[in-house]
Amino acid sequence: MKVAWVTGASSGIGEALTRQLATQGWCVIAQGRRKDRLEILAASYPDQIIPFVGDVRDEDACMKVPELAQERFGRLHAVIANAGISHRALVEEVSLQVLREVMEVNFWGAVHVIKAALPLIKVNQGWIVGISSIAGFRGLPARSGYSASKFALNGFLEALRTELYGSGVCVLTVAPGFTRSEIREKALTATGLPQAESPLPEHKLMSAEAVAERIYRAMLRRKKYLVLTRQGRLTVWLNRFLNGALDKFIYQHFVQEPGSPLKKI
Ligand SMILES: NC(=O)c1ccc[n+]([C@@H]2O[C@H](COP(=O)([O-])OP(=O)(O)OC[C@H]3O[C@@H](n4cnc5c(N)ncnc54)[C@H](OP(=O)(O)O)[C@@H]3O)[C@@H](O)[C@H]2O)c1
DSSP states (O other): OOEEEEESTTSHHHHHHHHHHHHTTOEEEEEESOHHHHHHHHHHSTTTEEEEEOOTTOHHHHHHHHHHHHHHHSOOOEEEEOOOOOBOOOTTTSOHHHHHHHHIIIIIHHHHHHHHHHHHHHHTTOEEEEEOOGGGTSOOTTOHHHHHHHHHHHHHHHHHHHHTTTSOOEEEEEEOOSBSSSHHHHOBOTTSOBOOSOSSOGGGSBOHHHHHHHHHHHHHTTOSEEEOSHHHHHHHHHHHHHTTTHHHHHHHHHHTSTTOGGGGO
16 A cells, blocks of 8 residues: 655645545545645545645644654655645736745745655655646746746756665656646736636646546656646747747737736736
8 A cells, every 4th residue: 555645635636636546545645725625535535535734835744744644654655746826927017925925835835845755755765746837847928936936846856856866766747737727716916816717718628637647657657757738748849949939929828818917018
């Protein structure tokens, strides 16, 4: 029986991945801040999922999870640093507080959980999975703080993977493309309020369940990178060769979003 710690398990990709792992017989410590959502999730696999209410920005709270894993299951094989938030506002308008908050959750939150889990993961030659984004390979307009946080996470994971060369630990960087979830309705505006409505047709996006299945398969194959959706893979690939020339196309894509802050420029 394998044991995982999934952050951001109360909705979207994290919830789907927790269910995917439980279906495959794994035990999961499912972390998030919304207790009610975690309890509903845990109730569907009462012997396998333990809810853990905690903010990934809280280093001390994160340090408790490996102890909990040891206590309840005697081991920890995988950590999936998935908790994340987004924002949508231009650099010249966004408050520094919003940029700091995005960095605190997406980068420092991931660092807290990965550092806390690392000793146990090494013992078991397990998995460290970081949920990044296409925005971690190509900066996206009106998502400067989000892009920066995911670029930082990619660099951290690449360095860690190299440090762990030969250790048997798999470090997997996942870049989902646009995925149906709550992330866009909760994305922060320039002042830090949630934008409340997604500007995208969520029903047409890749489902969180399909993303979770792909992540699980990539874990089993011990892959280093997983870049999802055709649009996402194309963006990463083109950016490698045509960096500056892509600005126009990406601008034109994002300016068409309903309520795009780019329309004001
Ligand atoms: N959906 C996409 O299109 C997309 C694309 C690329 C990458 N991603 C990445 O995928 C990951 C999951 O996002 P999602 O799309 O599934 O969004 P989501 O449905 O909004 O889920 C985000 C999760 O993160 C948790 N979270 C947020 N802040 C937290 C904090 N301070 N401490 C602990 N947990 C926190 C939320 O739970 P609580 O509110 O209960 O704390 C929630 O469970 C993120 O890292 C995101 O950047 C998503």
